[in-house]
Amino acid sequence: MSDAQGPGESGPQTQLPGPPPSAPPPPLPPTxxxxxxxxxxxxxxxxxxxxxxxxxxxxxxxxxxxxxxxxxxxxxxxxxxxxxxxxxxxxxxxxxxxxxxxxxxxxxxxxxVVATEFSDYENCRSSALTITDKQTCQDRYFPKIERKLHLPAGSMDRYRSMF
Missing domain, CATH: 1.20.58 (Methane Monooxygenase Hydroxylase; Chain G, domain 1)
Structure with missing residues (x-):
């Protein structure tokens, strides 16, 4: 056997680089x-x-x-x-x-627990015509609500603007 190249043969075979590694498949949709x-x-x-x-x-x-x-x-x-x-x-x-x-x-x-006191307070406040009347409603009903919830006296004063 000779090392001579035959017809249709070329020099030493070089291998072409393979395809680039593929990216991982996309994640599956949530089940x-x-x-x-x-x-x-x-x-x-x-x-x-x-x-x-x-x-x-x-x-x-x-x-x-x-x-x-x-x-x-x-x-x-x-x-x-x-x-x-x-x-x-x-x-x-x-x-x-x-x-x-x-x-x-x-x-x-x-x-x-405080439904009756709060509804009375709301009725008082809706019938109040002045700011002083609204203040009187708060002064009358807030202590009742505080007693009912066993809160310290004056603890609802900081929430006057909310009601």
Whole structure:
């Protein structure tokens, strides 16, 4: 055998560089279980924000969103456990929703305790014609509310501008 090149053969074979390494494939879209966890967190955070706005209708909507956030978080966690995956945001949604529900229950309980005094105060204030009359209403009903809630005397004075 000779080292002579035959017809159709060329000199030493050089290997061309291979194609560049490809980029990793794009991430897969979130699964329904993963979306459920983030949905629970979103519902709970929005519900908590609406709960603290001074508009009564929005507080009720916030309460509903908090309940929905907790329920959605629990369902997402159960579904994730069943299919052996994660549900990011589900625990956060449950925790934020539970904290918000605790605030709501406390607010409802306090409102129920002082409902008569506060409604009498509102009636007095709506019939007041002058600033002095409004001040008299506060001087009459704030001590009653403080006694009912077992607060120190004068502790509601700093909130006079809110009511």
């Amino acid at each position: 329904p279980v993963e979306r459920g966890g983030m949905r629970a967190l979103s519902l709970s955070v929005i519900g908590l924000l609406l709960l603290f706005l001074p508009i009564p209708g929005l507080a009720l909507l916030g309460l509903g969103l908090l309940v929905a956030g907790v329920v959605t978080g629990v369902r997402a966690r159960r579904r994730a456990k069943r299919v052996l995956t994660r549900a990011p945001g589900a625990i956060g949604g449950i925790v934020v929703g539970a904290i918000g529900l605790c605030f709501a229950v406390a607010g409802i309980a306090i409102g129920a």
